[in-house]
Amino acid sequence: MAGDEKMVQDWPLPDTVEDEDAPFWQHANAGELAIQACARCSRLRHPARPMCPFCQSREREWRVMSGHGRIWSLTIPHPPLLPAFMPYAPYNVIVVELDEDPTIRLVGNLVTGPDGRIDELDPHEIMIGEPVHTVFTRMADDCSLVRWVRDGS
Amino acid sequence: MSDILSIKDRTAIVGIGETKFAKHLEPSEKELACIAIKSALDDAGIHPSEVNALSSYTMESTEEVEIARNLGMGNITFFSQIHYGGGAGCGCVLHVAMAVATGQADVGVAWRSRKRGSGARPWATVGARLHDNWKYTRPYGLVRPVDEISLLTRRYMHEYGATREHLCNVAMAVRKHANNNPNAIMYERTLSRDEYMSARWISEPLCLFDNCLETDGALACVIVRADRAKDTLQKPVYLHAASQGFGPQHQTMTNYHCEDPLLGPSWATSARLWSLSDIKPADIKVAQLYDAFSPLIPLSLEGYGFCERGEGAAFTENGAIEIGGRLPVNTSGGGMSEAYVHGFNLINEGVRQMRGTSTNQVTGADSCLVTSGEGVPTGALILRT
Numbered sequence: 001m002a003g004d005e006k007m008v009q010d011w012p013l014p015d016t017v018e019d020e021d022a023p024f025w026q027h028a029n030a031g032e033l034a035i036q037a038c039a040r041c042s043r044l045r046h047p048a049r050p051m052c053p054f055c056q057s058r059e060r061e062w063r064v065m066s067g068h069g070r071i072w073s074l075t076i077p078h079p080p081l082l083p084a085f086m087p088y089a090p091y092n093v094i095v096v097e098l099d100e101d102p103t104i105r106l107v108g109n110l111v112t113g114p115d116g117r118i119d120e121l122d123p124h125e126i127m128i129g130e131p132v133h134t135v136f137t138r139m140a141d142d143c144s145l146v147r148w149v150r151d152g153s
Numbered sequence: 154m155s156d157i158l159s160i161k162d163r164t165a166i167v168g169i170g171e172t173k174f175a176k177h178l179e180p181s182e183k184e185l186a187c188i189a190i191k192s193a194l195d196d197a198g199i200h201p202s203e204v205n206a207l208s209s210y211t212m213e214s215t216e217e218v219e220i221a222r223n224l225g226m227g228n229i230t231f232f233s234q235i236h237y238g239g240g241a242g243c244g245c246v247l248h249v250a251m252a253v254a255t256g257q258a259d260v261g262v263a264w265r266s267r268k269r270g271s272g273a274r275p276w277a278t279v280g281a282r283l284h285d286n287w288k289y290t291r292p293y294g295l296v297r298p299v300d301e302i303s304l305l306t307r308r309y310m311h312e313y314g315a316t317r318e319h320l321c322n323v324a325m326a327v328r329k330h331a332n333n334n335p336n337a338i339m340y341e342r343t344l345s346r347d348e349y350m351s352a353r354w355i356s357e358p359l360c361l362f363d364n365c366l367e368t369d370g371a372l373a374c375v376i377v378r379a380d381r382a383k384d385t386l387q388k389p390v391y392l393h394a395a396s397q398g399f400g401p402q403h404q405t406m407t408n409y410h411c412e413d414p415l416l417g418p419s420w421a422t423s424a425r426l427w428s429l430s431d432i433k434p435a436d437i438k439v440a441q442l443y444d445a446f447s448p449l450i451p452l453s454l455e456g457y458g459f460c461e462r463g464e465g466a467a468f469t470e471n472g473a474i475e476i477g478g479r480l481p482v483n484t485s486g487g488g489m490s491e492a493y494v495h496g497f498n499l500i501n502e503g504v505r506q507m508r509g510t511s512t513n514q515v516t517g518a519d520s521c522l523v524t525s526g527e528g529v530p531t532g533a534l535i536l537r538t
């Protein structure tokens with residue numbers, strides 16, 4: 001999909017230079033999953049925000065994760081959809097809970113590799129609880145999306 | 154608690170009004186709002202010049218000043234807007250009720266007007282780059298509200314063994330109710346289990362019939378103090394208790410980042426609501442539960458204490474949420490089969506049940522729970538005769 005410029009042009013992409021979470025996207029573009037953490041009480045939080053909800057500290061840092069987690073849930077969207085997604089429907093959307101902290105959950109897609117299509121895998125064979133790890137799909141110079149592949153693949 | 158000012162039973166809904174419901178109506182949202190509010194005031198026998206409190210949704214397109222100068226209202230002394238789309242409705246009633254009960258105003262109007270049938274689907278608008286939480290969901294094709302709720306639904310099914318049969322129970326119950334409500338969009342359209350099971354997918358495991366309608370329409374209600382209510386045209390429907398609510402670490406619609414995403418905003422709302430109420434879940438004989446999507450019904454049955462956690466799906470078995478069952482739900486057809494106007498039709502139907510004028514009247518119902526959107530910061534009301 002990264003090679004299809006028309007598709008990428010219409011694809012909804014994040015603003016990657018906003019103050020609070022720019023590091024998330026910088027790390028993703030470098031092939032790392034980083035999550036914001038409190039520098040005082042050490043708890044992770046996602047999405048990023050300026051104050052720790054557990055200890056109210058504003059001291060914060062970014063921590064690179066192992067990139068491993070488990071599928072917490074999934075859905076399989078069908079039309080009508082945004083034009084960018086129509087050629088791929090039905091495709092999978094998954095939620096992954098991270099090994100480091102299962103309450104840190106990320107929405108993504110299960111693919112076969114960084115440039116795998118989101119409709120490539122049979123969505124009906126995806127199971128809650130499956131172990132997965134990160135891959136990074138380059139969508140624009142400043143933006144890579146965090147996606148997931150099955151462990152052992 | 155003795156020195157705390159309570160609004161329990163101190164206000165009443167004395168007028169309800171609504172436009173026709175249709176996929177497309179000609180008048181503007183502003184004009185539809187005026188029609189619904191005038192109708193509600195006529196129902197109560199109160200002149201628009203007496204209204205001095207207004208509340209609606211932040212998503213409402215018509216501002217308070219426009220409402221007031223169209224209807225010829227006088228001095229407005231209280232106005233508020235409630236956030237979070239379909240989560241707002243019951244909060245609007247609560248806000249004007251608090252204003253009226255505390256003497257900030259005397260006659261309050263809450264309303265919602267929306268041309269969701271004619272207008273563009275809100276999720277279909279694409280900006281240059283995404284901001285806020287949407288950055289972490291939309292690039293992955295999680296675009297529509299149905300996709301967002303579907304992720305919670307799949308997890309709910311996984312944890313508690315709920316099935317599509319249960320969701321079908323919900324869709325068929327509200328459709329049956331609509332089939333006996335001439336104002337419902339689905340009045341003449343029945344729904345069978347076979348039709349449900351063979352319907353096209355929208356976001357698996359949710360199919361077409363798990364989704365609300367897309368409707369043009371407007372509704373309003375009128376709230377006054379209990380002493381004034383006795384002098385209006387209709388049987389007063391008292392606001393016994395109400396609450397708004399959302400829980401820790403909540404994220405609107407994409408509530409995947411809190412400790413326990415299946416404990417939705419209904420849980421936070423419910424705790425306060427019942428603590429303020431002399432009426433308990435076991436006493437409630439009819440409920441109007443927000444149903445933008447069918448799984449919100451089992452989630453709400455749990456959140457509002459009609460069953461234990463994980464039992465909401467099984468609760469829908471054996472006709473329990475249909476007329477004649479333990480707790481008839483959405484007796485006008487609700488958002489899935491009467492009209493989807495961000496849940497305001499649930500409020501008006503709750504009032505009709507307390508007046509005894511519903512087309513699906515529940516015998517002996519002397520209290521009714523009404524809720525706003527589950528999955529977003531929400532609100533709930535306990536109405537009583």
Ligand SMILES: [Zn+2]
Binds near residue numbers: 038039042052056
């Ligand atoms: Zn902290």
